[in-house]
Amino acid sequence: MTQDELKALVGQAAVQYVTPDSIVGVGTGSTVDKFIDALAASQIRLRGAVSSSVRSTERMKALGIPVLDASEVESLQVYIDGADEIDHQGHMVKGGGAALTREKIVADLAERFICIADESKLVDTLGRFPLPVEVIPMAAAQIARRFKAMGAQATLREGCVTDNSCHILDVRGLSITDPAAFEAEVTQWPGVVTVGVFARNKASVCLLGTSAGVKTLTF
Numbered sequence: 001m002t003q004d005e006l007k008a009l010v011g012q013a014a015v016q017y018v019t020p021d022s023i024v025g026v027g028t029g030s031t032v033d034k035f036i037d038a039l040a041a042s043q044i045r046l047r048g049a050v051s052s053s054v055r056s057t058e059r060m061k062a063l064g065i066p067v068l069d070a071s072e073v074e075s076l077q078v079y080i081d082g083a084d085e086i087d088h089q090g091h092m093v094k095g096g097g098a099a100l101t102r103e104k105i106v107a108d109l110a111e112r113f114i115c116i117a118d119e120s121k122l123v124d125t126l127g128r129f130p131l132p133v134e135v136i137p138m139a140a141a142q143i144a145r146r147f148k149a150m151g152a153q154a155t156l157r158e159g160c161v162t163d164n165s166c167h168i169l170d171v172r173g174l175s176i177t178d179p180a181a182f183e184a185e186v187t188q189w190p191g192v193v194t195v196g197v198f199a200r201n202k203a204s205v206c207l208l209g210t211s212a213g214v215k216t217l218t219f
């Protein structure tokens, strides 16, 4: 199966986690696009969806899925999103699509994070994928120096302005052996808006697309 077919498989599988008449949290990316398409095709009646990006909002609206603002919602049963990496404990690296801040905000509203990913995303240790960090533009150089002091290399993502009018640093050369401690440390650096390690908001379930079908990992 191609990677695209594996994404479609897990996008479809995630629909079973959506309860009729509920409000669902929806992430961002090519795997989530497959989920949105499958959700629209399922004809499940929803109170609405809370979206993590302009991209997902536009796709859902075009397919007739009502979109609610995060501030209108106190809690969500589930948040469904992809990942750039996921480890065997459910910690993730996210933000390849630059939507990490809103993704973490919506994930934080949810009781359960359902991660949908193809098998190439499963890793033993986070850090192979360049770690996205959303930053206030005037702090980018100082934050890059802090990563350099850790032995890593941060580069500004060319031409990328986030939905929050901020910039993204992509950080190479990390081996994140303690995701919770790493997230807590980097989050408090001045000028960091969001670090793309999701440890506090880690996955509860991962639907992993494999050539043998969908494998369900629970954490």
Ligand SMILES: O=C(CO)[C@H](O)[C@H](O)COP(=O)(O)O
Pocket (backbone or CB within 6 Å): 027, 028, 029, 030, 031, 032, 081, 082, 083, 084, 093, 094, 095, 096, 097, 098, 099, 100, 103
């Ligand atoms: O974090 C994300 C966007 O900010 C995505 O979930 C992540 O990049 C995976 O994307 P895709 O499903 O296209 O592989």
